[in-house]
């Protein structure tokens with residue numbers, strides 16, 4: 166695939182630049198703007214006790230990595246790293262995502278995962294979406310062959326809202342770095358220095374899987390079904406990332422772009438940390454093989470690295486499948502004054518991704534083939550950090566069993582009760598907000 170070679174080229178370019186800079190910087194070199202450095206591999210040490218400071222791309226760090234007390238999701242009180250990063254990649258370009266016309270080549274667009282495969286989003290791919298998805302309503306381009314692309318911050322916000330503005334159905338959705346407000350792409354991770362295994366792995370109800378060594382977020386799976394339901398496409402770039410206005414640039418697939426910590430043996434390189442502190446490694450080892458010993462979370466143990474994960478193939482729209490350890494926290498921005506108590510509401514459940522067009526919503530905005538969602542439940546789902554579908558499925562038919570639903574959703578029953586709208590008789594004539 167073209168994406169691969171370009172990625173390899175850009176990685177090679179980065180390494181070359183670092184090498185050249187290192188070689189050319191003599192003792193009297195100007196040091197006010199140090200080049201980004203990736204430390205040499207320290208693979209003889211067990212990665213779980215390896216300080217991350219030396220592994221992150223220096224320019225990706227907003228402040229030095231510090232250590233502080235924290236409470237993990239399982240209630241364990243321990244010490245954590247505080248890692249504040251800029252989520253805009255400084256080691257590779259962001260985009261392109263949407264091609265401009267139906268004759269554009271794959272150079273002009275990104276990628277899209279479908280049924281385990283990765284497709285180049287080139288002009289013909291966009292032109293043929295109706296046959297690809299066997300649905301004649303797909304029509305992302307005008308008669309002259311130009312593709313309808315969200316051009317402004319307002320357009321990208323409108324198209325990425327859960328309740329997609331009708332005007333932005335049949336659009337290729339992309340937000341640009343220039344659309345981000347200042348500071349929007351800064352994120353803070355508080356993750357355990359020594360990860361704490363839990364007896365039963367946890368499913369995701371959080372706002373991040375982890376962080377790459379360039380500072381970019383490894384995000385939860387993109388809500389592709391919701392995106393497609395509104396006849397929108399929100400491609401990833403060739404590095405597997407795209408932008409939303411709240412989270413900044415984030416990855417949904419690993420195609421080999423973030424910095425790698427090479428291992429001394431044939432093991433796959435390290436690429437980041439999961440939110441539970443266990444390190445993330447690439448999928449394939451130096452022989453191009455995937456480990457056969459992965460557990461249900463995509464993790465395994467070896468004597469050199471301890472417990473660690475291997476990320477999934479890019480077509481899966483995911484990285485790992487669950488958290489083996491108790492997770493720490495992710496804060497938007499620098500999280501000034503915020504301590505990590507992962508058992509507390511608010512951090513326990515992250516805000517869901519903004520880039521989930523096609524949500525059910527108000528009257529007439531229902532999803533084809535699905536029952537309309539009553540007013541207030543979209544907001545409740547957002548507050549709880551789950552999708553509306555997940556919330557409705559957990560609640561089932563009224564009268565709701567909140568205890569059972571809370572367990573299913575991995576939230577506290579009080580949180581659920583607070584989030585839900587009052588029963589209908591208490592809000593006569595109320596209308597959902599558009």
Ligand SMILES: [Zn+2]
Pocket residue numbers: 384387407409415417518520
């Ligand atoms: Zn996304």
Ligand SMILES: [Zn+2]
Pocket residue numbers: 432446456465467473475
């Ligand atoms: Zn491994």
